[in-house]
Structure formats: C-alpha cells, structure tokens
Amino acid sequence: MTAKKSASPHRRSRWLRIALKLLGGFVALSLLMVVIYRFVPPPVTWTMIFDPHGITKDWMSLDKMDPNMARAAIAAEDSRFCSHHGFDAVAIAQAMRHNASGGRIRGGSTISQQTAKNVFLFQGGGFIRKGLEAWFTLLIEAIWGKRRIMEVYLNVAETGIGTYGAQAGAIRYFHHGAQRLTRAEAARLAAVLPLPKKREAIDPHGFTRRYGNSITSRIGIVQRDGLDKCLQ
Numbered sequence: 707m708t709a710k711k712s713a714s715p716h717r718r719s720r721w722l723r724i725a726l727k728l729l730g731g732f733v734a735l736s737l738l739m740v741v742i743y744r745f746v747p748p749p750v751t752w753t754m755i756f757d758p759h760g761i762t763k764d765w766m767s768l769d770k771m772d773p774n775m776a777r778a779a780i781a782a783e784d785s786r787f788c789s790h791h792g793f794d795a796v797a798i799a800q801a802m803r804h805n806a807s808g809g810r811i812r813g814g815s816t817i818s819q820q821t822a823k824n825v826f827l828f829q830g831g832g833f834i835r836k837g838l839e840a841w842f843t844l845l846i847e848a849i850w851g852k853r854r855i856m857e858v859y860l861n862v863a864e865t866g867i868g869t870y871g872a873q874a875g876a877i878r879y880f881h882h883g884a885q886r887l888t889r890a891e892a893a894r895l896a897a898v899l900p901l902p903k904k905r906e907a908i909d910p911h912g913f914t915r916r917y918g919n920s921i922t923s924r925i926g927i928v929q930r931d932g933l934d935k936c937l938q
Contacts, residue, residue, distance in 0.1 A: 709928075710888070731880055736826070747765045751862055753864065756828075758897070761869045763862075764873040765872070765873070766885070771884045772884060772892065773934070775860060776856050777934050779817060779859065780928050780933055781893075781927070781928050788936035792819065793840075808813065817856065818843050822846055823842075853935065853937050860884075863899055865898060866902050875895050889922050893921035893922040
C-alpha cells in the first residue's frame with residue numbers, strides 16, 4: 707500500500723514535467739514563427755493548404771498597394787484598428803447584443819484576430835482555437851505592429867474562390883494590380899472578405915453591392931478622421 711501511494715505523486719510529477727515541456731516548446735515555437743513572419747511573407751496558410759480549388763496569390767507590400775485598400779479594410783472590418791491593442795471590447799459587446807436578438811450572426815473579431823487566425827490557425831470555431839487565436843493576436847500586436855499586421859492581412863485574406871490577397875483579387879476581378887485600385891474597387895474587394903466563396907467583387911448584386919457602396923462612402927471617413935494613422 708505504501709509503495710502505491712508514493713508512486714502516484716511521482717507519476718503526477720512526471721506528467722506535470724511533460725506538460726510544462728510541451729507548453730514551453732509551444733511558446734518557443736510560436737514566438738519563433740511570429741518573429742520570422744515579421745520579416746518574411748508567410749508562404750502558405752492552413753486555409754490555403756486545404757483549399758480544394760488551389761491557390762492563386764501574389765504578395766504585394768503595403769508600400770506598393772493603393773492606400774484605398776487598407777482604408778476599405780478598416781472601414782469594413784475594424785474601424786478602431788489603429789486604436790485597440792488586438793481586441794475591440796466595444797465591437798465584441800455590440801456583436802453579442804446583436805446575436806442575442808437573432809438574425810444574421812455578426813462577429814466581433816478585429817483585423818488583428820483575423821490575421822492571427824488566417825496565418826497560424828485553422829478555420830472554424832471552438833474554445834481551443836479561440837484561445838490560440840487570442841495568444842497569437844497578442845504576439846503579433848507586440849512583435850509585428852499595426853502596419854505589418856495590415857500588410858499580412860491584405861496578402862493572406864481570401865478574396866475569392868482559390869484566390870488570396872488583394873493583389874490576386876484585383877487581378878482576378880479588375881484585371882490590374884492592387885497598386886491602382888479605385889475607392890469603389892477597394893470597397894468591392896473588402897465587401898467579399900467575410901464570405902469570399904459566395905460573393906463576387908465584379909458586378910456584385912444585392913447585399914454585396916449595397917455593402918460595397920457603403921464601404922466606398924466610409925473610406926472617405928477613414929481618411930478624413932485619420933482612422934488609418936497607424937499605417938502612415
């Protein structure tokens with residue numbers, strides 16, 4: 707009986723050491739990946755890997771991309787992008803109230819959270835993925851900064867079936883690069899971001915057209931009010 711009692715704490719201690727080593731390894735690996743991607747474009751994401759339609763992408767630096775694209779993303783996805791630190795408490799509270807009232811489900815994720823999910827994780831819900839998303843969001847906010855977050859987001863976000871990034875989306879829909887997007891074109895690209903497999907940026911109809919027109923008008927507000935000041 708004595709031997710059994712003494713062995714149990716030993717086993718617990720061993721499993722605790724293993725768990726701590728695994729946790730330490732994960733933290734070290736995640737830090738390494740975030741540091742590398744601070745300077746190197748992410749070559750591929752899990753979403754791209756499992757896309758049955760293939761991958762069409764063409765990296766473009768934020769310096770070369772028309773500023774309308776980043777402004778459109780802020781207008782459509784995250785108006786407080788430059789003022790929050792990865793999580794927008796106001797947007798989360800608004801989304802919770804809206805979803806509780808029924809109707810179309812609305813998310814409260816920021817561009818930082820979406821970038822963390824797109825680059826390092828998989829699509830879908832679940833508390834584990836949400837927890838990992840929060841961890842990577844904190845890391846990229848601390849290590850990348852806002853400008854790099856926006857640059858990566860606009861290059862890995864899905865802009866159509868098998869199409870990733872603003873540059874590939876601009877070529878697909880408008881037959882020219884993202885360096886000379888008009889406000890209307892940038893707004894149309896931003897309008898398809900939430901549902902890229904169901905919406906088209908060229909000749910949009912219904913909700914996508916109305917949403918694109920709304921984003922076009924808000925781009926001017928983003929510029930006028932300096933909501934993109936962290937990208938300057």
